[in-house]
Amino acid sequence: MEKTVKRTGKNYASDQDIRWCPGCGDYSILKQTQSVMAEIGLKKEEVVFVSGIGCSSRFPYYMDTYGIHSIHGRAPAVASGLKATRPELSVWLITGDGDALSIGGNHFAHLLRRNFDLNVLLFNNEIYGLTKGQYSPTSPINKITKSSPVGSLDHPFNPLAFAMGAEATFVARAMDRDPKHLREILLRTHQHKGTSLLEIYQNCPVFNDHAFEAFTEKTSKQNSTIFVQHGKPLTFGANQEKGIRLDGLRPQAVDLSADYTISDLWIHDETDRTKADLLVRMFDDPRSEGALPRPFGVLYAGERSTYEVEMNAQIERAIALEGEGDLDALFAGKSTWKIG
């Protein structure tokens, strides 16, 4: 039940002091989330933020909604039980790269395939911040950190490809440094019926500054990012003079001023699963030679019934067939006998 009440973002802020480091990307995400809440007009008491452990997981404390700061990696399970019994609530899950993809990888995968109607904001800063700077499952290979003084060996996860592999129905990407786009995608995340995964690139200035520089700095961002929009061709560059075409199943960056025109380009269809699988795979290291730009926006939005709807339908069917449960009949079971 989401009734409209006129509020501003500030209405959704709790009275607690925010304890993130100055300059942390989390501030921007908090602000945009509060503002989106106001725009949607959600009733504060009908919103629940559920988080795991990590810097980002402090988020619920700063929202004047219901909130539960659970344990490391397990927020998906907590949110599943909540949504199963209270389908009418607006449930938001806050997690990080370590929380969702390392300790909670199993729950994260199962949450996506089950498709509860809730929103997952995955704050990806490619580092363990709260424990003071170890490499995370999304850190690039050879990352030098406190726990990897000569470089990390682990090949990183591609979170959105992980999500597609786990049968997610909504897969999107945004970043803290582009609040306008972030806000737009947060709205889309809320609107989708099913588990909506929004990965947000979030800068950790203390332990992993510049991790996403290539996507945020003026000099590089035009060539290393591409903002996809449903029904529109994939173009990028300072003046949208470049685009992506499909060469068979291989995305290829092309120059529109030369041999190709806009009609040669890949038209983004967010409902196309096959193309979404290719899109999430555009995951080149932006510093590498000939890297394809990294896609931002809603990469996939499919339709599938939600877990809680099906769960409640089973219950209603059982009641229609067998009638409301009667304890006396339950206790007696199929065969009884009498003494005396």
Add this chain to the structure above:
Amino acid sequence: METKKPMTAKSTEEREEVTILFAGDSGDGIQLTGNQFTNTTALHGNDISTFPNFPAEIRAPQGTLAGVSGFQLHFGGVPIYTPGDSCDVLVVMNAAALKANLPKLKQRGTIIANRSGFDKKSLKLAGYPDDAAPLKAESLTSRYRLFEMDVTRMTRETLADSGMGTKERDRSKNMFVLGFIYWMYSRNLDFTIKFLEEKFARKPAIVAANVKVLKAGYHFGETSETFTTRYEVKAAPMPEGVYRNVMGNQATAMGLIAAAKKANLKLFYGSYPITPASDILHTLSKHKNFGVRTFQAEDEIAAVCSAIGASFGGALGATASSGPGIALKAEAIGLATILELPLLIVNVQRGGPSTGLPTKTEQADLFQAMYGRNGEAPLPVVAARSPYDAFEAVFEAARISIEHMIPVFFMSDGYIANGAEPWQFPKAADLPAIQTHFATPGARENPYLPYQRDERLVREWAIPGMENLQHRIGGLEKEDLTGNVSYDPENHEKMVRIREEKVERIAHFIPDLEIDNGPEEGDVLVLGWGSTYGAIKTAVVQLLEENKGVAHAHLRYLNPFPKNLEQVMRRYKTVLIPEMNRGQLLPILRGKYLIDAKGLNKVKGVPFTAAEIKAEVKRLIAS
């Protein structure tokens, strides 16, 4: 089928109580046979107690000792508390079953053996030497009464014109044995025939074949000259009322449903398959018309966390597992402890450590329930003592959890879970209502204080959707009253003490410990908890008949203990605590009350016999 006239006159003898052990290969349908005999016998009005004993492997190598499945049942015209220390009748389908179970047969007991299960191959598989003939051995024939019958051959012959293949026909072997035992104990076949008709409703040919073999077994008893006597076991003098037969896991599931209903809450059950707890999930998932939401989670951790999420939303969250799964849930149980939300954690204990003995019973997880979390995190613990008692005990556990806003451990074990006994089930209207402690939403002057408490130290349950009560809770230490994150040293100690005191105060809301049997003071108090109930009860009944100064008390509440526990213990010269572990309740009581209680311990994966407890009491009295 036409009833043949008996060729010989048969006499009927009366027996007060009988213990039968059915044993065979795990593919022989032993559990089904045992359950059928149990239900028929319960309907006959006998008191009864059963103990299934199956191998951990689903299909252990056929014919081997590892593959032996057993079902022991003890029934009588007198009160029955255990599945029996040893058996009067041992039914064996093959050589391995005989080898594994012969030590459980009483002197002069009866062996009914399926002859074709003793061919060369079966003997070899059972590990007998090449030239062995165990059924002919002097040591066997001189000590026991042996009846051989060729169950396999007679079953095949009965179904000769059924058009079924040998393998298919052999599947009905257990029905022949069952029919025969029904004859032997003067039972009627109706219950089993009805069961077969329902179970194979879509396969009339299978129903017909099984019923035919069942009757053939019955008539074999009537016509064969080998058997001259059948037995009658009269109905037991049980209190007047309506009864059913119930297994511990079923009773647990029903108790959960009943508690949720009596508290007017949705029941959410998060669970991951594990032996021997899975039947609770199976049972609950059949009762969706009670609004029960069962959630088969991706692992044990998700199972408990989903239940916590449900409780946060205002449902009764419950989860169950066995020891290894409980270990995985420990961190989340700690979370629920600091959140102070209702949560029911069912532990159907099995032999440990690690994977241990998955299908065998043990009581070695009491320490885990009491102490198995990081930090100071005491929780209430409630234990069932028998299959039917699981209903009332889990209902109590749920009552405490809901009324006191606290996670509660409910302890069952493999023996309770799979054992069965008659249950004089209650009327729903007679069950007490469970009071929820919901907050009142609406306009307020001051900020809401989620950790404000009443005189029991219980906080309110303010759930999402309640206007103006928005608050955030989590695993970080909370400030008293506000629930805000706090690292203040004084506050931490205060909160630790409050959570401890909150558990202690529950003692005012549980009944005093009563003496189950025996004098109010005397030489020995046998103090038990959990599934040792039946063995202790039987032992103490017999000792009292021998005029020994012994009494029995059984603890349902293990944390907090009943207020009068210490006084009760001090009225006896010695307190004996039998446990299926290396001593867990014992050191807790010794530590808490500085009382010199004695332990009697067994960790064999099988329950105590009454004789073992009797012997220990006698030794104590003599010393």
